Amino acid sequence: MEHIVEERSAGDAELAQLLEAAFAELVGRYGAEGRSQVKDRARYFVVLDEERRAVGCGAVQVFGPETEHPGDGEVKRMYVVPPARGRGYARALLAALEGAARSAGHPALRLSTGELQPEAIALYESCGYVRATPWGKYVDQPAVRCYAKSL
Template sequence: MEYDVQERSLDDAELAGLLEAAFAELVTRNGREGRTQVKSGARYFVVLDGEDRAVGCGAVQVFGPDTEHAGDGEVKRMYVAPPARGRGYARALLTALENAAREANHPVLRLTTSERQPEAIALYESCGFVRVDPWGKYATEPTTRCYGKPLNPTS
């Protein structure tokens, strides 16, 4: 089934509500707040249900030039509301995020998740993401799982 995925700005009420729910779930699962800063220029998306309500969100941002993965894209804030899970919304959203990263010419799309999120790990691996060495602050967080996926044939 195809779902409508739309780009939204941070001042969008539906997006804001989903981001707050995502942060709350991270606290519940990981015992700490997951509000890492999203860089300016990040592109935010929501996935809509059959009644045009936003039920999931995600963002793509670029790694800065002073980082070890300069120019790569990074998935941030990937989240689907619990009542909407298991219906393909996350897969549709992740596909849209990959497409946005390709449009921005990111050679690799990277992401992080937690070992406490097995459903996220299963989704990412089923979509072709492979486990990679942790980077930056994640290198010292033993429960974090880092993934990457080449997007362009030259990478």
Template sequence: MECVIEERMAGDAELTELLTAAFAELVGRYGAEGRSLVKAGARYFVVLDDEGRAVGCDAHAARSAGYPVLRLSTGQLQPEAIALYESGGYVRTAPWDKYVDQPGVRCYAKSL
């Protein structure tokens, strides 16, 4: 599986569609403040294919690129994400950086 990370310009149709779906999901779970959870910067969004399977980057691609650890975060009101990460071998860790003082954030890591 190839891991593709693409930078998209503001206004890109596929990016706009993905962000619209992300905002709707977060607002549905967290209320109006959910929209503020998606901000500029690196984010990992999982897109579903036509059969409903998650599409994303795999650990092999990250390891091949020289990354020793994968770290990610999610919110406590996102049980699907929590289940996906834990079933994939991610271990809950203490919050880091900007997540230290944010209630409801769950941070995970996986050694490669």
């Protein structure tokens, strides 16, 4: 199927719907701790449209100068609606985020995912992300897996 990945603003209505669906899925898997906000700190968002319908999204937020990884980007809220899964859309979203982060001068991208998301783990590992030492709030969360990829 034909698809387009494009940058969207934080206030985009279709993006908001996708983020709500992503949060709902995370809460379903992890309980209330699955819900966290990313909009205020994200540098950019992308949305994947399949035949003029928004079916996937992702974001990159930037590690601040006071963090363990200043200047790196962090992949957040990768999500594809269930009926559109299995078509390579998550891989296309991730590639778009990597390209945007590379163009912005980030030396690496980092991300976290949970043990209850084996499909995400498989995607990230197949795209060259390697296990990384947990940072920030993930340090004491053994069910969280952190990954990094040099750009």
